[in-house]
Amino acid sequence: MHLLAVEVWHWRGLEHHALADLSPHLNLVLGPNESGKSRLFEAIRYALFEPSKGAAQNKKDLQGWSATEPPRVRVTFETDAGPYTVTKQFLKSPATLLEGGGETLRQEEAEARLRQLLALPEPAGRSGAGQLESLGSWPLLWLSQGDSRKPPQEHLSGSGRGRLQDALALEVGEAATGEEGRRIHARARAEAEKYWTATWKETGELRRAREAAAAADAVLEEARERREALHRTAADLAAARERLAGLEPRLARARAELRSAEEREAAAREARRQLDLQEARTRAEEQQLRHLREQSGRRGALAEEQERLLARQAEAHAGRTTLEGRLEQQRTALREADQALKESETAERESETRLRLARLAARRRGLESSRAELAERLARARTLQAEATRLRGLVAAESIDTVALKGINRAEAEMQAAHARLLGAAARVEVRALRTFSVDGESLAAGTEQSWTLTEPRVFRLGELAELRVEPGGDSLEALRQSRRDAEQALRSLLDSHGAESPEQARIRHEERERNEREAARAFDRLGLAAPDGVEALEESVQAAGAELSRMEGLPGDLPGEAEAEQGARAARTALETARARRDAARESYANARLESETLGERVEGLARESDRLARQLDELPGAQALETALAAAEQAWQESLALRQGYREAWESLGGEQVALELDRVRQALQRLEEERTGAAREAERLDAVLRSREGEALHEAVQEAEAEAARAGAELERVERRAQAVRLLVEVLEAALQEIQARFTAPIMARIRPYLRRLFPGSELALGEDLALQGLRTGNTAEPFGMLSGGAQEQLAILVRIGLAELLAGDGRLPVILDDALINTDPARLQAMQAVLYQAARGLQVIVFTCQEADFDTLGAERVIRLPPRPRGR
Structure with missing residues (x-):
């Protein structure tokens, strides 16, 4: 296929x-x-x-x-x-x-x-x-x-x-x-599938037989375990009673050892108290000795520092006297430089005034020339502005701009396209007469032809034979006619909104609008050249020039030339800068000398304060001889206290020292363990005795025999099911091997x-x-x-x-x-x-x-x- x-x-x-x-x-x-x-x-x-x-x-x-x-x-x-x-x-x-x-x-x-x-x-x-x-x-x-x-x-x-x-x-x-x-x-x-899963794991009868055999074995094992557990309980009770009997003499020895350890611990505790007291006294003696040694060393250091400070004070006084003479010289030089600077500033201001007046005179001459030129430009700019404004008004009055014209052109194109689509969908009917007959009542001779182009449905009556109905384009023709009517209405609405009779008139008006817009743009370009900042700015410039000329009336007539005034001003500025530099240098020298004098004065005062402080500290300390005597006495007391502390320590250590308390803890813990062991053994013996009494009526041996019989039966059943399952598995494997081949x-x-x-x-x-x-x-x-x-x-x-x-x-x-x-x-x-x-x-x-x-x-x-x-x- x-x-x-x-x-x-x-x-x-x-x-x-x-x-x-x-x-x-x-x-x-x-x-x-x-x-x-x-x-x-x-x-x-x-x-x-x-x-x-x-x-x-x-x-x-x-x-x-x-x-x-x-x-x-x-x-x-x-x-x-x-x-x-x-x-x-x-x-x-x-x-x-x-x-x-x-x-x-x-x-x-x-x-x-x-x-x-x-x-x-x-x-x-x-x-x-x-x-x-x-x-x-x-x-x-x-x-x-x-x-x-x-x-x-x-x-x-x-x-x-x-x-x-x-x-x-x-x-x-x-x-x-x-x-x-x-x-x-x-x-x-x-x-x-009765015995195995798809991957040959046990299931169904085989798994149930194996689980039954395993359960029977578990019951047998449990019965045997219960019987063995009873035997073990009797043996455990005998062992617990024997252990109780052996614990009594061991407890007596432990109690005697505890009493001896408690006596040794009390003696050692007293010896340790005496040692702690002596150690506190020894530390106090040592602290007193250290304090006296620190005072002696501090007194020697203060005396040496005081000698060095007196030498530095004498040196500072000599330098201060020399610096005061130099500071007076710098003060005189600074007053002279200030006076010279004032005279230079007065001369510089006078030269700047002459230069400003000379520049005003030169500017008045320039303003008189430029004012006439600005007035001429202003008249020309006003003429251009009026022309450009007139043209711009004509442009604004015309509503048919580029966007509007595009809309009209697009509407005209859509109307033409709709008309073309309608004409393309029209039906052409041609009739050729094979013999004479009538069409809509008009005779059509044999061999002649007649044709019609239809955009509307029409029925032709063909003599007395038939009626021929022609529907051009089917349902779509009416839609095309409506589309053309819609396009014509849209175009007429656009033309009416702009007051135009036809698309051609709209295009002529648009061309006139664009021509006026171009002329207006050129007029505004010329106006921009004549008045770059606008006519109003040009008018303000003419008025400002006149106002400035009015302010310049009354200038002196004997003013120097601008170049001469500029040269005099430069000379005055140079003299002023020289005087200012000299004054600044004198001021800096005076300030440095003054700062050095103040620094040295502060140093002298600081050395005096330090000398007074050292004197007060020396007065607060004991005298050198008294300190030496106190040091010798403190040294002897400290050595005696050390010897006593050593004696107390040897006595404490001879009684056992730190080990006495540990030994006491060990003996107490050992006794507590033996007592706990005796309590536990007594409780275990009571529990085992109660277990034996509660199970005296159980037939454990008979239960074991019954479980052994059931386990043997379940094992035989498992062996039978296993043989059948293995045989079935072998059959499937042989068949599948043959099928694979x-x-x-x-x-x-x-x-x-x-x-x-x-x-x-x-x-x-x-x-x-x-x-x-x-x-x-x-x-x-x-x-x-x-x-x-x-x-x-x-x-x-x-x-x-x-x-x-x-x-x-x-x-x-x-x-x-x-x-x-x-x-x-x-x-x-x-x-x-x-x-x-x-x-x-x-x-x-x-x-x-x-x-x-x-x-x-x-x-x-x-x-x-x-x-x-x-x-x-x-x-x-």
Whole structure:
């Protein structure tokens, strides 16, 4: 079976598209994005596999944007029984029509015959037609956009897998994987499931038997443990009583040792108290000795410092006397420099006054000349301003500016376009009389012709024979006439709003407005040259010049020239700067001398204060002789106190020192431990005695014998179930090994078909097919590459190769269509060339239809039929 032609109407935005004269070999359908490639692919699938009846959401989504016509598709295909054409209409008046093989069938009969021609299984329920199980092996052959990277098994249903198995069985002559073989394997598996999981872990009867045996063993172990526990309790009671008897003499010895340790600790504590008192006295003697030594050292240091300070005071007094004479000289020089500076400042002010008056006289002469020039410019500027204002008023009075004219031109163009569209949609009716007859009552002789151009519906009466009704353009003509009327009204409204009779008059007025605007701009340019800052600023300049000339009246007549006055002013400024520099130097010298005098005075006063402080500190200390006597007495007292402290320490250490308290703690803790041990042993003996008395009536030995009998029975049952489970497992493993061997022989025809294609794209690699022909990935040497770990391009290439191989197997001696909708979008240019060679080779036995938007990438495909789809207008 292969496709011959496809045609769709009103299909999800496609008003009408067709694929005609499809080649039975290699076809290439080209079109930009949104041109309808995927919609055509979808329409083929709906035509062959989807019943026309029903209003599910997927069918509602087929409705065209206009929502006026129902979606419709027609597909013509070739089968062994000849060509057939199926036509389906969805949603509104759904219908199915099948024509071919000498019969014409409709609705359910057509759907049933179509499923028979396509070898489709019966749909499972009312909505089963769109389900994978109802499509048989066809999903393997057609790849929609976005599914190119999915492995074939995702599109393989049970019915499709059955068709593949039947095709393989016919080719290899093997029936062991037929229904009987699968039934035997299924029965063995069902029996095994009573004992094992799918991964051979224990379950069901085997696990229950093992759990029962384990439970019986646990009961036996518990009974034995209870009997042994009773024996251990009796032994423990005897040991506890023996331990109590042995603790009494040990407690007596520990109490005697505690009394002896307490007496030693009391004596040592008294000796330590005497030692602590003597250590406090020794520290006091040592502190007194240290204090006297510090006073003696401080008195010597203060005496030395006082001698050095007296020498520095004498030196400072001598320097201060010399500095006071130099300070008086600097004061006199500063007064002389101040007087000279005042005289220079007076002379400089007088020279600046003469220079200013000389400059005013020169400026008065310049102002008189420029005032006349400004007055002339002002008169010329006023004339230009009046002209520019007049022209600007004319421009403002005209309402048709560039924006308004563009609107009028656009409205005129829209009116003309609407009129052109109306004329283009008009109907031309031509009548040629074969014999004499009348049209609308007028006779038309035989052999003559008459024609009419109609933009309105009209009825022609053809004699007494008939009436001919002509409706130009259908429903759209009235819309075109209304569009023209709307465009004329819009143009008239624009012209009226501007007071224009016609677009031509509006253009003339716009040209006059632009001419006035240009003249006004030139006038304003000339005005800018005459008065750059404006006429008002020029008027203010003329008035300012007159006012300044008025202020300059009354200047003296004996003023020097400007150059002479400038030279005198420069000389006065130079003399002033020299006097100011001399005054600043004298002031700085006087300030330095004064600062030095003040610093030296502060130093003299500081030395005097330091001398007084040292004298007071020496007066506060004892005399040198008294300090020496006190030091000797303190030294002797400290040595005597050290000897006493050593005696007390030796007495304390002879009694044990720090170890006495530790020894007492040790003896007390040992006694406490023995007493606690005796208490615990007594309690344990009481507890064990109570346990023995409470269990005197239990038949523990008989319970052990009963548990042993039950454990033996459960063990025998487990052994029986284990033997059966192992036998079933062995049977399943043998059957599955045989099935795997047969499966390998079954996959050989598929591998043989795919291997030539695989070598083109994946040289050195072999295909890995799993159970039920599932694509697992590639094997290269000893390396396995799972399908999911391959790159996106490799996944889509490998999936297409496997689908081609399966299509060739299913086709047998016939031909089947393989359709790829943009299925190579992840493939690089080098691999794309190899894939084109594969498709060309596969097209010798299959019909291959490739939809793509990348025309340049498929220049070397070698397609027998190339169809280009026009781009779909935006908004449709």
